[in-house]
Amino acid sequence: MTLAELAERPQEKEASRTRRLKAATRVAHERIDQRIMAADPFADRERYGLFLMLQYVFHRDLDCLFFDERLDMMLPDLAGRRRLLLIERDFADLGLAMPRIDAPPMLSGDSAVDIAEALGWLYVVEGSNLGAAFLLKDAGRLGLGETFGARHLAGAPEGRGLHWRTFTAALDAIPLTEDQECRAIAGAEAAFRRVHQIAGELFA
């Protein structure tokens, strides 16, 4: 798709890259929000375990991005934003077995990952930490919190908002060609598609 074609789409009118990514994935986000909440993940710890599994599979799929030196040069505190280990600790807190997955992660090996698409994936996983504030409150009803069972939903020490704005300021400032811009959006769309796929399998 060319930029001229993209200009026909509402998201292209948005001022910043982050806003364009948000506009492009608004419907996908609404759908996943509804899908997850419909699965009642905070009804009990067993249901929460399914949600934790969704988070695990998704974060495992993109984990290699947090070790990518090219991305590390573009984005602040990339390694510190990784939440897979916290998800693993949440499983341990709850005495739940880690899922055994034979398939390789969806993204693997930095040479195979297109850098612009990777930015779209990272936008999605970082953004999901904003909504996590609401999920953390719900998790509290099950006796879970940022030091037990719901560690991966915690905000950053400097505050969720600031942590997000530091990320988006850097993301918005990266020079991308028109083609890369489109691929960043494609990456964010692919990330949401993947979350939908996992939710479909787990919450069937």
Ligand code: HEM
């Ligand atoms: C794994 C599933 C999810 C993913 C990948 C995801 C992704 C995202 C992304 C990318 C953003 C940032 C949007 C932006 O401002 O550019 C966001 C924000 C948000 N999400 Fe989610 N989300 C998920 C699940 C949920 C669920 C289940 C809820 C329901 C409570 C939710 C509620 C929110 C809210 C309220 C915000 C906006 C927070 C704010 O602007 O302060 N999200 N999410």
